[in-house]
Amino acid sequence: xxxxxxxxxxRLQVSGILLILGLLSESLCLLWARPxxxxxxxxxxxxxxxxxxxxxxxxxxxxxVSPQETAGRSLQRD
Amino acid sequence: MRFETTLxxxxxxxxxxxxxxxxxxxxxTVTRSGKIMAFLALFLLPILCAAMGVSSELERSKTTKFxxxxxxxxxxxxxxxxxxxxxxxxxxxxxxxxxxxxACYTCHTNYAMFGSVKAKMAGLRHIYVYYLTTPxxxxxxxxxxxxxxxxxxxxxxxxxxxxxGAVHNADPDLLQAVKANKLSCISSGCHEVVHKVATxxxxxxxxxxx
Numbered sequence: 001x002x003x004x005x006x007x008x009x010x011r012l013q014v015s016g017i018l019l020i021l022g023l024l025s026e027s028l029c030l031l032w033a034r035p036x037x038x039x040x041x042x043x044x045x046x047x048x049x050x051x052x053x054x055x056x057x058x059x060x061x062x063x064x065v066s067p068q069e070t071a072g073r074s075l076q077r078d
Numbered sequence: 079m080r081f082e083t084t085l086x087x088x089x090x091x092x093x094x095x096x097x098x099x100x101x102x103x104x105x106x107t108v109t110r111s112g113k114i115m116a117f118l119a120l121f122l123l124p125i126l127c128a129a130m131g132v133s134s135e136l137e138r139s140k141t142t143k144f145x146x147x148x149x150x151x152x153x154x155x156x157x158x159x160x161x162x163x164x165x166x167x168x169x170x171x172x173x174x175x176x177x178x179x180x181a182c183y184t185c186h187t188n189y190a191m192f193g194s195v196k197a198k199m200a201g202l203r204h205i206y207v208y209y210l211t212t213p214x215x216x217x218x219x220x221x222x223x224x225x226x227x228x229x230x231x232x233x234x235x236x237x238x239x240x241x242x243g244a245v246h247n248a249d250p251d252l253l254q255a256v257k258a259n260k261l262s263c264i265s266s267g268c269h270e271v272v273h274k275v276a277t278x279x280x281x282x283x284x285x286x287x288x
Binding site: 012 | 083086087090091093094097100101104105107108116119120121124125127128131132135136138139143144148186201202203208209218
C-alpha cells in the first residue's frame with residue numbers, strides 16, 4: 001500500500017496506521033493476562049493511540065483553504 | 079475469555095476495520111459522511127477502546143489469579159489453602175469472608191481515600207522489584223508499612239462476632255485500642271498467623287474448591 005500524494009490524505013493514512021498498531025497492541029495486552037501487560041497497554045498501546053489521534057487532529061487543523069478558493073467564496077457572497 | 083474482554087475485542091476489531099477502510103481509501107473523507115466516519119474511527123472509537131482496555135486491565139489486576147501469576151507469589155497462593163482455621167488468610171478465603179476471586183486485593187488494598195490508586199502504585203513497585211531487581215525469597219517478603227486495622231474493620235466493624243466476641247471483650251480497653259489502630263489485629267497473641275509461608279511444607283492442605 002502506498003501513501004497518497006495529497007498531504008491531508010497522507011496524514012489520515014499515517015494516523016490510521018498508528019491507530020491500527022495501537023489497537024493491535026492493546027488487543028495483545030488484553031489477551032496476555034500478566035502484570036506486564038498493563039504496562040504494555042499503557043506504554044506501547046497508549047502512546048501509539050495518542051500519536052494516531054494527534055496526527056488526525058493536526059491533519060484537521062492543517063486544512064487550509066487555498067487563496068483562489070477564498071476569492072471564489074467572497075465573489076459568491078458579493 | 080471473560081465476557082468483558084470479548085466485548086472489547088469485538089470493539090477493537092470493528093475499529094480496526096473502519097480505520098482500515100480509511101487507510102485504504104482516504105478519499106472517502108471528502109464527503110460529509112466520510113468526515114463523520116473518519117472522526118468516529120480515528121478519534122472517538124480509539125478513545126473508547128483505550129478507556130475500556132485500561133478499565134478492564136485495572137479490574138483484572140484485582141483478581142487472585144492475576145496476583146498469583148507472579149512466580150514469587152505462588153507460596154502465598156498455597157497459603158490460602160491451608161487446612162487450619164488459625165491461618166487468617168486461609169480462613170477468610172475458604173469461608174468466603176472475602177470474595178475468592180479478589181482475595182488478595184480485598185485485604186491488601188487501602189480503604190482510605192485514593193486507596194485504589196495507592197494499591198496500583200504499590201503494584202507498579204512490585205513489577206519493578208520483580209523484573210528489575212533481585213526479589214526477596216517469598217518468606218522474606220514484607221509489607222510496605224504496618225498492616226492497618228482499618229482494612230479489617232472495613233468489614234468487621236459492627237459485626238456481632240467482632241463487637242460481642244468473648245476474647246475481644248475480655249479486656250474492656252481492647253476493642254477501643256483495636257479500633258484506634260493502637261493494637262494490631264495481627265499482633266502477637268491475636269491473629270498473628272496470616273500466611274506463614276515459611277512452614278507451608280509442614281501443614282495439611284485443603285483440597286476443595288473455594
